[in-house]
Amino acid sequence: MSSSQTKRPLSSAKTGPISGDIRVPGDKSISHRSLMFGGLAIGTTKVTGLLEGEDVLATADAMRKLGATVTRDEDGTWHVTGVGVGALREPDSVIDMGNAGTGIRLMAGIVATHPITTFFTGDASLCKRPMGRVADPLSKFGAQFITRDRGRPPMAVIGTDEAKPVTYTLPMASAQVKSAVMLAGLNTTGTTTVIEPKPSRDHTERMLRHFGVDVDVKVNDDGGRTVSLTGPVEMKAADIVVPTDPSSAAFPMVAALINPDSHVTIRDVCLNPLRTGLITTLIEMGGDITITNEREEAGETIGDLVVTGKNRLKGIVVPAERAPSMIDEYPVLAVAAAYAEGETRMCDLEELRVKESDRLAAVAAGLEANGVIHRIEGDDLIVTGGVVPGGGMVETHLDHRIAMSFLVLGLGAEKPVAVDDANPIATSFPNFEKLMGEMGAKFALHS
């Protein structure tokens, strides 16, 4: 996202049933990693189904600046020719990671154990996000970090060529921090270990194996995991077919569930068990969701989702331990809860405060503006469902998920719902308006 871009207000209005057979864009987590790992491997990696959103394009540029060759064919196939672990070159200009937390934090891990200095910056949202969570463990390898404003980007990473292996227990459930440490371990002599008390998405572990790295994963007695690898490693190019993104599928899924008589099929969705918390939750709420055509590709489970609006949703308690498997889906779950019968309690959402916006505050403000009864108790969000009055304007704070969630809220509301800026949607779901519009969603530019 360019922070200087003019805002684009957009509104959505009650649509009635939506229907379609669609593919949402490629998974963002897998797309970032395919470019990063392709750039570290020996040989050329072919990537199909890459998410061509701004976050991932920023990673493509970053890998080019570090020496990888990254190209795109006219048919949308990407090719990444890597330089090999340990052989990244020092970039000759600042790397702008835009809006992408995953991009900057994983890249920090990669460059931390190369003997180069890298300068990162980002948009106004990224420059408010905490980098201490990666700088702390990466400093233990011997890298040095200089950040502005108490650990926020811009950030300089002075990498080390004498990295010492690290054993690190994550203080929060975060796949980004886990991944940053594992990626620093790739060019470190010895065994790097991450202990995660609550399992978070494991695309790094799965994809590293796909590139020939021996990654050891143990399930601990408390349900957490211990992940380790021994470096320095050599990675071999390996083609990637990117499944579609469950975090993007969440929007048409909820739109179908809140509009009776809707019928939507969403194809080739990544169904990694550490990403399916929202599907589990919506089914518990009574949502009619069927998984078909389940299969394995490049180390990931993929399937099609068939969603209808035939059942009215019911409020439930969403347990804290489910949060890592649906961390980006809470804003749109709050929208589903606004239409459900009774109260939905979403527990322990502290991590939402450090996303592209403070999502707990942004969701509460959006619900407030549209007459939805809700309250925050500690880090829990409680929403009481019913008829949604709508009619409010929602501030998106450069946060794509806030923009898309509240546009979905408007699809069933009594009065249109407006968001002050639809531009951030391009970071993760560039064809959101077109795809949803083709299924019957009503969007209009808002003056």
Ligand SMILES: O=C(O)C1=C[C@@H](OP(=O)(O)O)[C@@H](O)[C@H](O)C1
């Ligand atoms: O590793 C990843 O690809 C991601 C991890 C999550 O962040 P945290 O690690 O901060 O939970 C998630 O919110 C983000 O969208 C993608």
Ligand SMILES: C=C(OP(=O)(O)O)C(=O)O
């Ligand atoms: C939190 C998100 O992404 P990131 O941390 O990569 O900016 C997201 O996409 O919801």
